[in-house]
Structure formats: structure tokens, C-alpha cells
Amino acid sequence: MTNNTPLTNNTGLSKSAAPGVANSGLATQPDNHFDRKGLVQIVLLGLLFLVPVAAYFLGHIYYVNLASRITIIAMAAVGLNLAIGYGGMVSFGHAAYFGLGGYVAGISAYHAFNFTPFMTWPVNVPGSDSMLVVWLVAILVCALLALAIGAISLRTTGVYFIMITLAFAQMIYYFANSWPTYGGEDGLPIYLRNGLPGLDTNNALTYFLICFFGLVLAMAITSRLMKSRFGAALTMARLNDVRLATAGISPYPIRLVAFVISAVITGLAGALYADLNGFVSPTMLSWHFSGELMVIVILGGVGRLYGPLAGAVLFVMMETLLGGMTQYWQLFLGLVLLGVVLFAKHGVMGWLAGRERNE
Amino acid sequence: MSETILSLNHLHKQFGALQATNDVSLELQTGEIHALIGPNGAGKSTLIGQIAGNIRPDKGSVYLSGTEITGMSIAQRARLGLGRSFQVSSLAEPLSVMRNVMMGVQALQSHSFRFWKPVAQDQQLLEPAVEALERMQLSHRAWTPVCELSHGERRQVEVACALALKPRALLLDEPMAGLGPEGSAKLTELLEALKLEVPILLIEHDMDAVFRLADRISVLVSGSVIAHGDSQTIRQDPRVRDAYLGDADA
Known part of the structure; x- marks a missing residue:
């Protein structure tokens, strides 16, 4: 293992080859392929941070909001990447959690705006225009929904899992479409962006920074999680679930918990997205968005920590730049996706930062 | 004295018309290697499946250290101390x-x-x-x-x-499969040292290894144990020679 090949992993596990490894400070050795991968990651995250800050002070609010959009989509993809990339669970229904998070923000704001209670029985639940409340509720609702959907879907694998997650998401999509109380297919506007104590969330830069913080937090949690015992078990569930069971760990609960965490991250991104646009509609719940998230994860690099970010940047930029030129921009998206799948199996991150070695 | 760690009691398993396991009872005791041999199609894999937990027996029970594990999942059995290896590396x-x-x-x-x-x-x-x-x-x-x-x-x-x-018991499914004579000899040596700590139920095709390692041998043919005993007994049993060893090296 030499220093200039990006072969070592970043968990510190394959660092020491000495037999007395258990007693040596094996985790204290520096990460020796910081160079290329670390550079790509810092540049990516740095650009995402600096460009909107610069744009804000130059007065280009449009670009700040565009960056917020990229950040939120990236965060949603971070959630999906936990399921697909790290857990091997190809969910084709993550729009359900994204949309649900959005509807939590929308419905809460709607009731707060109209001073009507969300429900009066058995307890009186008012709306709220506080993001903290919205996020907390979004976490709870998405976790419960993912627990139910996951508990059923994870009894299947492969194509059946893909189809069953899609089916559940479509059920929720059609429900939202046909339920008139919150706008049905027309969607629900959020007239006043939800607030955070001490911050002016209507300020584009402040809102971008909130989203940026959410993205970084989601990535940090994913990274830490995957290095823990839980992550080790999830990795083994993906690579060889028979081995995991033979080692005495049932794969099912491990997968289910990962699925729930994944859904919660995507759901929180949905809540942020609704507040960014001041609008939530069934589009957020549709299978098109599930597909877009999958495309982003694959573009960026499945199971790579920075993959969703790279994928979201590429996707939204193409959508914005090419979409401004031609309505057939998805033709080019298709070509890029084809190129990635055929020639860069590890996505944009694999191409930029080199192949990642599994611990 | 040796005590029984793993015991199979009157296991039955049928697939359609095929009686894959027919009233099999086996015991594994501390300090021993108990080898299970049998020709292809004798029902060894089905029997292993029932011990390891991926196949449910139709009748009969499996006990590990006095605890019934017949209905437990693979992971539960592993946590109770059933270690296993696979015929094809997993x-x-x-x-x-x-x-x-x-x-x-x-x-x-x-x-x-x-x-x-x-x-x-x-x-x-x-x-x-x-x-x-x-x-x-x-x-x-x-x-x-x-x-x-x-x-x-x-x-x-x-x-x-x-x-x-x-583990309290090891279930090794053809650990020598695909090994050359050298690798086989090395693993035989390692297993020999191991058996004092963990009793081993060994399913193996390599007869040299079986006769060297096993304290007891059970022969499975068409789902039933047709012979049982130490290597000397098995070598000389005419039914075993007939069904399995053939003209080979017995």
C-alpha cells in the first residue's frame, strides 16, 4: 500500500499490517491518501459554500437560491445513498419521504397562517411556523412511515423491493393528489417561510446556510454511522447477509433501522425544499423525483460519501444550464448517465477522486 | 467426562417424494471430532441446513448445550454458540x-x-x-x-x-474442499489442535482427513445413518464399503 495510490480506505482499518495490530495505535495513523480524494472533497464543498456567498454579496440572489436547491437535493440524495449505496437497498420510493417532509412544512405553515388547528381531537394540535417544530414533526412522521414501509418491503429483495417501495410511494402520491384539504393536485402554497429563532430565514443567504448546515450534518452523520458497529453490520448485510447471520446478527433489523435513518434524512431535505420554494405539491411525491434522486446517487458515485453532492451539483447544473437552452435537456442527462454507467462505474466521485477501497 | 453439546433427535425432512432426512439422530460431545460422511445425494446438505437453521425439519429436534434450537433463526443459533463454515466460502x-x-x-x-x-x-x-x-x-x-x-x-x-x-460447537461443511494436499494437511493439523476446545461436526469428502481427525464417524446414505462408530469400525463395515467407499481406498 503506497502513499500515492488511493487504495487505502479512510476508516483507518487497513493502515497497519503488523501482526501485533491490536495493541498498536492503528487508528492514530494519518490518512495517507488525503491528497487527491481530500482535495476533491474540499474543493467541492468549498465551492458549494463560497459561490453562493460571493453571489449574495454581488447581488445575484438567484444563484444563492440555486445553491440552496442543489444543497437540499444533495441532502435528499445523501439519505437515499445510505439506503442504496451503503445498505444495498434500492429504494425507488424515496420521493415519499421527501414529499412528506415537504407537506409537514406546508401543512404546519398553512394552519399557523390561518390560525386554524391541525386537529382538535383527541388533543388540540395547532399549526406552527417554527422550523424546529416542523423538522421535529417531519423526523417523526418520516420515521414512522419508513418503519411501516420498510418493515414490509424489506421482506423482499431485488426487483420486488424496488417495485414495492415504488408502489408505496405512488399510493401516497395519489392520496396527496386527491385530498382536497391541502390543495390536492394544485399543491399548497407557503405564504410565509417558516422561521427559526434568532435568524431571518427570508434572507436568501441565511436560508442557504441553514441548508448547507443540514447537508454537512447529514454527511457527517452518515460518515460516522458507517464507521460504527452499526455501519459494519450494515456493510456486511449489503455484501453478504448470510455471513452476517452466521456471525450471529440478523440482517433484517439492521437494514430496517438504516432504511428509517435514510428516510428521515430525505424527509428533512423535503421540509427544507418546501420552505425554499414556498410551495409544496404532489410533484415532490412522484416517482419522477424518486428516479431523479437515484440518477443523482448513481451519477455521483454509489456508496461514496461525497457522491450525492457531486451528483446533485451535476444534475441541477445540467437542468439549469441545458434546460435553459433546450427543453430536451434530459437527452443530454441520459447521455451523461450512460457515460458514467459505462465508463465510470464509481460515478463522478470515483472518476475525480479515485476508486475507494472497501475497508 | 464428556458431555453432549449438540444433539439431533429423530430429524425428518421430506421434499416432495424424496425423504432427504430419515430419522437421523446424532450427538456431538466435548473434545471430539464427529465426522459425517456419505455419497453425493445422501442428504448431507439438508442435514446441515437443519442444524444451521436455514431448513426447518418436518419432525424431530435439535439441541445445543441443552437448549432446543429447532425453531431458531440462523443468527440466534450463532449467538448461542453454533459456529459454522460453508462448503463454498461465504x-x-x-x-x-x-x-x-x-x-x-x-x-x-x-x-x-x-x-x-x-x-x-x-x-x-x-x-x-x-x-x-x-x-x-x-x-x-x-x-x-x-x-x-x-x-x-x-x-x-x-x-x-x-x-x-x-462457539460451543463447530459445524464445518467440507472445509478441505478444493484444497491441495498441502493445504489439506495444514488445515487438518489446525483442526486437530482445535477439537480439544471446541467439538467439531465435520462434513468432509477427504477420506484421509476424516480418518485421521475423526473420533467417531457417521455414514449417511439416502437420508439415513447406516453406520456409526470409530474409523476402524467404519472402514470394515461391509455396508459402508458397499454404499460409499466402493473399491476406493478402504
Whole structure:
């Protein structure tokens, strides 16, 4: 293992080859392929941070909001990447959690705006225009929904899992479409962006920074999680679930918990997205968005920590730049996706930062 | 005195018209290697499946250290101390040997819903894993990805994974399969040293290894145990020679 090949992993596990490894400070050795991968990651995250800050002070609010959009989509993809990339669970229904998070923000704001209670029985639940409340509720609702959907879907694998997650998401999509109380297919506007104590969330830069913080937090949690015992078990569930069971760990609960965490991250991104646009509609719940998230994860690099970010940047930029030129921009998206799948199996991150070695 | 660790009581399993397991009773006692041999199609895999937990018997029961495990999942059995290896290596190939072995240690030390502490620094996990690897003389390969190992080394990793569980009984499904004479001899030696600590139920085709290692041998033919005894008895049993050993080397 030499220093200039990006072969070592970043968990510190394959660092020491000495037999007395258990007693040596094996985790204290520096990460020796910081160079290329670390550079790509810092540049990516740095650009995402600096460009909107610069744009804000130059007065280009449009670009700040565009960056917020990229950040939120990236965060949603971070959630999906936990399921697909790290857990091997190809969910084709993550729009359900994204949309649900959005509807939590929308419905809460709607009731707060109209001073009507969300429900009066058995307890009186008012709306709220506080993001903290919205996020907390979004976490709870998405976790419960993912627990139910996951508990059923994870009894299947492969194509059946893909189809069953899609089916559940479509059920929720059609429900939202046909339920008139919150706008049905027309969607629900959020007239006043939800607030955070001490911050002016209507300020584009402040809102971008909130989203940026959410993205970084989601990535940090994913990274830490995957290095823990839980992550080790999830990795083994993906690579060889028979081995995991033979080692005495049932794969099912491990997968289910990962699925729930994944859904919660995507759901929180949905809540942020609704507040960014001041609008939530069934589009957020549709299978098109599930597909877009999958495309982003694959573009960026499945199971790579920075993959969703790279994928979201590429996707939204193409959508914005090419979409401004031609309505057939998805033709080019298709070509890029084809190129990635055929020639860069590890996505944009694999191409930029080199192949990642599994611990 | 030796006590019974694993016992199969009157197991039956039928697939359609095929009686794959027909009233099989076996015991594995401390300090012994009990070999199970039989020609292809004798129902060895079905029997292993019923011990390991991926096949449910139609009738009969399986006990591990006095606890009935007949209805338990594979993972529950493993936690109770049933270590097993597979006929075809079943390891996570991109991961290091260490990561494969650590899984069993992790299962043993409570649940896996620990989300924060990195395993890379967890001496509680590393030390027992290194110990299991040392027993199989593999600690120099601890950080090598499994996909870079030789076939023989993988077979040793399989056993080390099972050892990481601190098992009460080992179920080894053709551990010598595909090994050359040298690898086979090495593994035989390692298993011989191991049996004093963990009794082993050995399913094996390599007759040299079986006759050298086994304290007792059971012969399975068409789902039933047709003979049972030490290697001398089995070698001379006419039914066994007829059904299995043929004209080969008996």
C-alpha cells in the first residue's frame, strides 16, 4: 500500500499490517491518501459554500437560491445513498419521504397562517411556523412511515423491493393528489417561510446556510454511522447477509433501522425544499423525483460519501444550464448517465477522486 | 467426562417424494471430532441446513448445550454458540480478513445498534478477532482484503470467523474442499489442535482427513445413518464399503 495510490480506505482499518495490530495505535495513523480524494472533497464543498456567498454579496440572489436547491437535493440524495449505496437497498420510493417532509412544512405553515388547528381531537394540535417544530414533526412522521414501509418491503429483495417501495410511494402520491384539504393536485402554497429563532430565514443567504448546515450534518452523520458497529453490520448485510447471520446478527433489523435513518434524512431535505420554494405539491411525491434522486446517487458515485453532492451539483447544473437552452435537456442527462454507467462505474466521485477501497 | 453439546433427535425432512432426512439422530460431545460422511445425494446438505437453521425439519429436534434450537433463526443459533463454515466460502470479499472476523465478535458483545464509536479503534472488537486469527495462523493477513487471499487461506478465514463467536460447537461443511494436499494437511493439523476446545461436526469428502481427525464417524446414505462408530469400525463395515467407499481406498 503506497502513499500515492488511493487504495487505502479512510476508516483507518487497513493502515497497519503488523501482526501485533491490536495493541498498536492503528487508528492514530494519518490518512495517507488525503491528497487527491481530500482535495476533491474540499474543493467541492468549498465551492458549494463560497459561490453562493460571493453571489449574495454581488447581488445575484438567484444563484444563492440555486445553491440552496442543489444543497437540499444533495441532502435528499445523501439519505437515499445510505439506503442504496451503503445498505444495498434500492429504494425507488424515496420521493415519499421527501414529499412528506415537504407537506409537514406546508401543512404546519398553512394552519399557523390561518390560525386554524391541525386537529382538535383527541388533543388540540395547532399549526406552527417554527422550523424546529416542523423538522421535529417531519423526523417523526418520516420515521414512522419508513418503519411501516420498510418493515414490509424489506421482506423482499431485488426487483420486488424496488417495485414495492415504488408502489408505496405512488399510493401516497395519489392520496396527496386527491385530498382536497391541502390543495390536492394544485399543491399548497407557503405564504410565509417558516422561521427559526434568532435568524431571518427570508434572507436568501441565511436560508442557504441553514441548508448547507443540514447537508454537512447529514454527511457527517452518515460518515460516522458507517464507521460504527452499526455501519459494519450494515456493510456486511449489503455484501453478504448470510455471513452476517452466521456471525450471529440478523440482517433484517439492521437494514430496517438504516432504511428509517435514510428516510428521515430525505424527509428533512423535503421540509427544507418546501420552505425554499414556498410551495409544496404532489410533484415532490412522484416517482419522477424518486428516479431523479437515484440518477443523482448513481451519477455521483454509489456508496461514496461525497457522491450525492457531486451528483446533485451535476444534475441541477445540467437542468439549469441545458434546460435553459433546450427543453430536451434530459437527452443530454441520459447521455451523461450512460457515460458514467459505462465508463465510470464509481460515478463522478470515483472518476475525480479515485476508486475507494472497501475497508 | 464428556458431555453432549449438540444433539439431533429423530430429524425428518421430506421434499416432495424424496425423504432427504430419515430419522437421523446424532450427538456431538466435548473434545471430539464427529465426522459425517456419505455419497453425493445422501442428504448431507439438508442435514446441515437443519442444524444451521436455514431448513426447518418436518419432525424431530435439535439441541445445543441443552437448549432446543429447532425453531431458531440462523443468527440466534450463532449467538448461542453454533459456529459454522460453508462448503463454498461465504465471506465479504472486498473487506479485510479482520472485518470479516470482527463481525462474530461484535455479535457476541451485545447488539449492533451502536451508532457512534468507530470500530477501527475498538480494542474490544480487535483483540478477540486477532486472537481467532492467530488460532488459524492468519494474523499476518489480518488487513488483507479477502479477495486477495488464496483459496486455502479463505478456508482458514471461514473457520476463524466461526471461532470469533467463541462457539460451543463447530459445524464445518467440507472445509478441505478444493484444497491441495498441502493445504489439506495444514488445515487438518489446525483442526486437530482445535477439537480439544471446541467439538467439531465435520462434513468432509477427504477420506484421509476424516480418518485421521475423526473420533467417531457417521455414514449417511439416502437420508439415513447406516453406520456409526470409530474409523476402524467404519472402514470394515461391509455396508459402508458397499454404499460409499466402493473399491476406493478402504
